[in-house]
Amino acid sequence: MTVDPVLTQIVRDVLASPEAAVPSTTGLPPLWTTVCELGWPQVGVDESTGGAGGTVADLAEIVRLVAAHPVVVPLVEAAVATWAAAEAGLALGEPTLCVPVLPRTGEALTVTGGRVSGVATRVPWAREADRLLVVAGGRLAVVDSTAPGVTVTPGRNLAEEPRDTVTLREAPVLAEATGPAVEAVRDRAALLRAAGIVGAVERVGELTVAHVRTREQFGRPLVAFQAVGHQVAAIACEREQARAALAMALAAPQDRRRLAVARVVLGRAAGRVRRLAHQLHGAIGITREHDLHRYAGRLVAWRDELGTQREWTRTLGEAVAAGGADGLWQWLTREGEEHE
Amino acid sequence: MAEDPHRPRPAEAAELRRLRAEVRALLADWRGRFTPVCDAWLRNYDLGFSRELARRGWIGITWPREYGGQGRSYAARLVITEELLVAGAPVAAHWIADRQIGPAILRYGTPELKAEFLPRIAAAEVTFCLGMSEPEAGSDLAAVRTTARRDGDGWRITGSKVWTSQAHRSTHAYVLARTTPLAEAGAKHEGLTEFVVALDSPGVTVRPILDLQGEHHFNEMVFEEVWVPDRWVIGTVGNGWRQVTEQLAYERGGLERVLSTYPLVAALADHAAASGDPAAIEAVGELAARLAVLRRLGWDIVTAMDAGEAPVQQAAMLKLLGTTFEQEVTEVVRWVTGLEPEPGGDGLAGLLGQGILAAPGFSIRGGTSEVLAGIIARAEARS
Numbered sequence: 044m045t046v047d048p049v050l051t052q053i054v055r056d057v058l059a060s061p062e063a064a065v066p067s068t069t070g071l072p073p074l075w076t077t078v079c080e081l082g083w084p085q086v087g088v089d090e091s092t093g094g095a096g097g098t099v100a101d102l103a104e105i106v107r108l109v110a111a112h113p114v115v116v117p118l119v120e121a122a123v124a125t126w127a128a129a130e131a132g133l134a135l136g137e138p139t140l141c142v143p144v145l146p147r148t149g150e151a152l153t154v155t156g157g158r159v160s161g162v163a164t165r166v167p168w169a170r171e172a173d174r175l176l177v178v179a180g181g182r183l184a185v186v187d188s189t190a191p192g193v194t195v196t197p198g199r200n201l202a203e204e205p206r207d208t209v210t211l212r213e214a215p216v217l218a219e220a221t222g223p224a225v226e227a228v229r230d231r232a233a234l235l236r237a238a239g240i241v242g243a244v245e246r247v248g249e250l251t252v253a254h255v256r257t258r259e260q261f262g263r264p265l266v267a268f269q270a271v272g273h274q275v276a277a278i279a280c281e282r283e284q285a286r287a288a289l290a291m292a293l294a295a296p297q298d299r300r301r302l303a304v305a306r307v308v309l310g311r312a313a314g315r316v317r318r319l320a321h322q323l324h325g326a327i328g329i330t331r332e333h334d335l336h337r338y339a340g341r342l343v344a345w346r347d348e349l350g351t352q353r354e355w356t357r358t359l360g361e362a363v364a365a366g367g368a369d370g371l372w373q374w375l376t377r378e379g380e381e382h383e
Numbered sequence: 384m385a386e387d388p389h390r391p392r393p394a395e396a397a398e399l400r401r402l403r404a405e406v407r408a409l410l411a412d413w414r415g416r417f418t419p420v421c422d423a424w425l426r427n428y429d430l431g432f433s434r435e436l437a438r439r440g441w442i443g444i445t446w447p448r449e450y451g452g453q454g455r456s457y458a459a460r461l462v463i464t465e466e467l468l469v470a471g472a473p474v475a476a477h478w479i480a481d482r483q484i485g486p487a488i489l490r491y492g493t494p495e496l497k498a499e500f501l502p503r504i505a506a507a508e509v510t511f512c513l514g515m516s517e518p519e520a521g522s523d524l525a526a527v528r529t530t531a532r533r534d535g536d537g538w539r540i541t542g543s544k545v546w547t548s549q550a551h552r553s554t555h556a557y558v559l560a561r562t563t564p565l566a567e568a569g570a571k572h573e574g575l576t577e578f579v580v581a582l583d584s585p586g587v588t589v590r591p592i593l594d595l596q597g598e599h600h601f602n603e604m605v606f607e608e609v610w611v612p613d614r615w616v617i618g619t620v621g622n623g624w625r626q627v628t629e630q631l632a633y634e635r636g637g638l639e640r641v642l643s644t645y646p647l648v649a650a651l652a653d654h655a656a657a658s659g660d661p662a663a664i665e666a667v668g669e670l671a672a673r674l675a676v677l678r679r680l681g682w683d684i685v686t687a688m689d690a691g692e693a694p695v696q697q698a699a700m701l702k703l704l705g706t707t708f709e710q711e712v713t714e715v716v717r718w719v720t721g722l723e724p725e726p727g728g729d730g731l732a733g734l735l736g737q738g739i740l741a742a743p744g745f746s747i748r749g750g751t752s753e754v755l756a757g758i759i760a761r762a763e764a765r766s
Contacts, residue, residue, distance in 0.1 A: 252763055272760030273753070279763050280704050283697075287679045288672075307672035353665075360655070360668025367656035368649035371667070372469055375675060376403065 046104040050097075054108045057081065064113060071140065071171050072114045079139075084121035092129040099231075100293045103238035107289075110242030111249075113337050115204055117142060117168040119235040124176045126231060131183045131222025133176075141174035141185075142167060144209050145229055152179040158192075158213040159184050165348075169195045169207040177211065183222035186214050200348070202340035233349035234292055234302055240309045241289045243341040244316050248278050250335055251320045258325075265323065274319045281312040281319075288312075300374070303359035310352030313342035399462050406466040409435070419471025419646050421734060422741040424639045425548050425748075426600050429473035433507040436463075436474075442481045443505035446489055451502030457685040461638065465678075468642040469649070475549055475600070480504045480511035483633040484557045487577065491618030491626050499614070500555075500579065514544040514558035514580070514604060515627070522754050524559070525571045525624060529606065531560040531578060537612045538562075540580060543605045546748070550589045550602035556580045558606070559627055562620055575623030579615040580606070595740040596726065629693055634749050636684040636698030641677045641705035643745055644712040644738045648674065650731045651716050666719045670712060677705050696762055703755040706745040713738040 057063060057077060065073045078084070087102035088094025102122055109118050120142040127143060128135045135141050144163045146152050152161035159177050169175065169188070177184040186193060192214035200206045223231075255265040255275060265271045285308065292298070292305035317339045321328045328335045346352050363374050413432065420427050436442055441463050446452025453459075460481075467474050485504050488496055503509040520526040529542025540560055550556060556579075563574030582589065586609040592601035618626045648670055655663035680701050687694040717724065717735055726736035746752040 252766070256764060266760070266764045269757070272764070273756040275763050276703070276756040276759035279759050280700050283680065283700055284676050284704065287683070288676045291675070291679055301675075303668070304672040304675045307669060308676050311673075356665050356668040356672070357661070358668070359672055360664035360666070362668075363671045364652055364655040364664045364667040367653040370656070371649065371652040371671060375671070375678060376465075 046100055050101055051104060051108065054083075054105050058108060058112045066114060072116060074112075074114045075116045075140070078109075078116055078118060079121075083118060084125050087122065088126050088129045092132070093134070094125065094129055099234070099296045103235060103289070103293055106235050106238040107242035107245075110239035110341065111246035111338070113334060115202075117171070119232060119239065120167045122235065123228060123232045124174075127178065127183060127223055127228050128176060128185075131220040133183055133185060133218055133220045133222065135174060135176070135185065138172070138174040140168065140172045141176055142169060142172045143228055143232070144169065144175045144177045144186075144211075145225060145232075146178070152177055152211065154179045154182045154184045154216060154219060157216050157219070159186060159211050159216055160192075160213055161211055163209045163211075165198065165200075165206040166209045167207075168205050169209050170197055170205055174217075175209065177216075178222075178225050178228050181221055181224055182219055184216040184219040186211070187217055190215050201344040202337070204341075204344065229349055230299060230302055233306060233355075234296060236345050236349050237289055237292060237302070237305045237309050240313055240342065240345050241285050243338045243345070244282050244285045244309075244312055246338045247316050247320045247335065247342065248282050250338070251275065251278060251323050254324055271323060274323055278316050278319050281316050285309055285312040300359060300362050303355045303362065306350060306355035307352065307359060310346040310355065313346040317342045399458060402459055403462045403466060405439070406441075406463055409439070410466065410470045410472060413472070417471075417473045421471065421646055421737040422643045422744075423471045423646075424468060424474050424478045424643070426475055426598060426741075427471065427473040428475040428549060428552060428600075430476045430507065430510070430552075432473045433476040433510075436467075436477065437505060437507040440505075442477050442507055443485050443501060446485060446501055446505065450489065450497050451505030457688040458682070461681065461685045465638045465642065465681075468639055469645050471646045476510050476552070477504070477507050478639075479513055479549075479553075479557075480509065482637060483630050484511040484513075486633050487557070487617055487626065487630050488579075490629070491577070493614065495614055496579070496617065509555055510549070510553045512547045512550040512553040512556050512582075512602075512604075514547060514556045516546045517543060518545055522751050524627070525575065527559055527561055527575065529558065529560040530564075531562050531576060531611070534610065537610055538578065538616070540578065540606045540609045540611055543603060545592070545601075545603045547589075547602045547604050548600045550582065550604050551591060551599070553582060556582055556604060557617075559623055562623075568621075572624040574621050575627070576620045577617035577623045577626055578611050579617065580609060580611055584609050584611075586610070595743065596737065628695070631750070632684070632688065632693045632695050632698045634698075635702040635755075636681070636688075636694060638678065638681045638705075640702045640745075640749070641674070641681065641708060643706075643741065644709045647712050647716045647731075647734050647738050650734055651719065654720060654731065660719070663719050666715050670708075670715060673708055677701065677708060680704070696759065699750070699755045699758045702750060703746075703752050703759070706752065709745050710742045713742050 063074045082095040083105050085095035086097045087099045090096045124141040124143045144166050146163050172188050175186045175188050192212040194210040196208040198206045258265050288305040288308040292301045295301050327333045363371050440453045443452040444455045444460050447454050517527050531538040531540045558578045558580045562576040568574030586607040588605040590603045591599045652667050655667045684694050684697050722732045724736040724739050725732040
């Protein structure tokens with residue numbers, strides 16, 4: 044994974060502008076307009092198919108940096124919809140927001156005769172989308188969210204982000220095509236969510252170090268206490284593992300086992316870093332006055348989205364345990380190939 | 384770390400794959416001639432095996448050819464070490480010299496010292512143990528009380544060292560000693576010097592210390608006016624502290640800080656494959672994910688070393704994380720298999736017994752977890 048540092052700097056500059064920090068009162072924040080104008084949701088998709096070019100690693104870099112920003116935008120969702128539509132050769136037009144509607148385990152979405160039916164729960168940002176990209180088996184269908192037969196019931200995740208229930212009753216399809224399977228779309232989103240977790244881990248770590256360096260108790264900054272320092276070290280260790288896990292997954296974005304490795308390790312890191320950061324922030328951290336809750340909330344929300352930590356653990360176990368000890372070591376030593 | 388004139392050349396993928404296949408072939412050849420154990424790099428000792436590795440040029444592989452090495456990369460060394468560790472192979476005889484004393488001599492020794500020792504280490508004729516800790520100096524290593532005083536064209540060393548693994552079988556010891564009294568040195572990090580000591584010298588006593596398994600790998604070494612020639616000083620007299628801290632990337636950054644209980648992970652994978660037990664499969668998934676990332680951190684460290692860096696911080700992190708992992712492996716395997724550990728027993732129950740009894744040492748030796756967390760915390764607070 045090599046990302047041009049210029050890209051990183053551009054994204055940082057955009058996010059550092061005062062306009063970017065204006066929160067959303069209702070609906071999409073002003074930052075979303077900027078993100079769309081800059082074409083970030085089109086990154087990682089070839090220009091020949093309507094994308095902005097760049098690699099999935101470039102897109103992941105943007106997602107990582109956006110995840111460390113206080114304002115929440117549906118970048119991962121829009122980017123996955125752009126990618127899936129491009130893979131299927133579907134034109135999305137220029138919606139304000141198109142999000143993928145993915146069935147979770149036990150849910151089914153069906154497209155027949157130009158109509159789509161079924162229920163999908165915990166769909167990110169559906170309430171703000173003007174277009175829905177319904178992923179049904181190997182078919183992708185574009186649906187107008189205001190069409191008859193479409194009902195969106197608001198819900199939320201632990202970070203207060205919209206996670207809605209989409210009910211489709213013979214909703215009319217605007218366009219449809221054969222496209223990536225549910226698993227492929229979910230994996231792309233899960234990889235980008237992994238990048239987001241890394242960004243949130245990094246931000247929570249920065250906030251914590253800043254806090255323990257400046258907050259004084261007993262006449263000393265907190266970091267001068269050894270017990271506090273050791274918790275800071277634990278956060279740093281989790282952060283480095285998180286970065287390494289993401290880098291491995293991005294070096295081979297089609298490798299489902301590496302994605303599972305990343306999601307397992309990031310799930311662990313998310314829980315640990317959140318716990319340690321809250322502990323070190325003390326009471327101010329468990330208020331909404333303090334910024335910590337934004338990022339710490341993302342950690343516990345995102346670790347179980349697009350496959351729970353448990354599901355990813357089982358996925359990896361099933362993939363690598365079947366070959367016993369020999370299979371496990373063969374697989375692990377293939378992991379090092381990018382160095383070799 | 385300054386430019387290292389002996390920096391090995393970067394590795395090529397195909398050459399590393401070939402090397403890995405060669406190591407696996409040797410291990411297959413030796414199957415049945417050693418028993419795989421947890422913590423093999425400290426306890427599984429077979430000079431015959433070390434000499435077999437030496438014949439293939441796999442000890443001191445990163446050192447220049449003129450000193451008995453192969454001039455190959457740290458990546459090549461990692462391929463060898465990780466394959467041997469995973470097999471639980473008997474590597475304890477040459478481990479310390481290959482990992483850290485050879486590199487210390489190569490970096491700081493005079494041409495004469497290098498010529499005298501490195502080829503013999505690479506041939507597994509000379510084996511080293513580590514004389515750092517003392518009864519009154521453990522984590523606070525600079526508090527060493529062992530002294531060396533000038534005597535003609537050499538030195539007289541007096542003091543004692545503890546927790547010296549394999550001292551009773553090693554030909555030589557690395558010894559950190561005070562050459563300028565604390566009062567004159569001004570600061571405790573000043574006035575320390577690194578020495579090579581021959582363990583058959585008059586005045587050396589080696590006493591066994593039994594560990595939790597009742598095994599004898601630890602020792603106390605007592606030095607009474609032990610004579611060491613001047614040419615066996617490693618580097619500069621009084622510069623020992625700076626030199627010894629540079630060893631730490633080698634000492635802490637290897638995968639032996641992650642893989643000490645790998646034989647248990649391997650056994651768990653076999654158990655999961657044979658039983659289909661969902662709990663075992665998930666446990667393998669979790670351990671495999673952690674291991675894949677820890678291994679990656681280990682590879683990042685050798686990549687940095689091959690680029691001429693001394694990644695001391697990353698090594699501290701790897702050791703802190705890796706030893707936590709290798710300790711937790713014993714608990715995961717115990718829980719998932721539901722076995723009663725059986726020290727000295729066969730199969731998984733026996734390995735579990737070894738792992739559990741060895742585990743407390745992982746996070747103590749080579750820098751305690753508390754020391755490492757302190758190093759990491761200070762770097763974070765500065766950033």
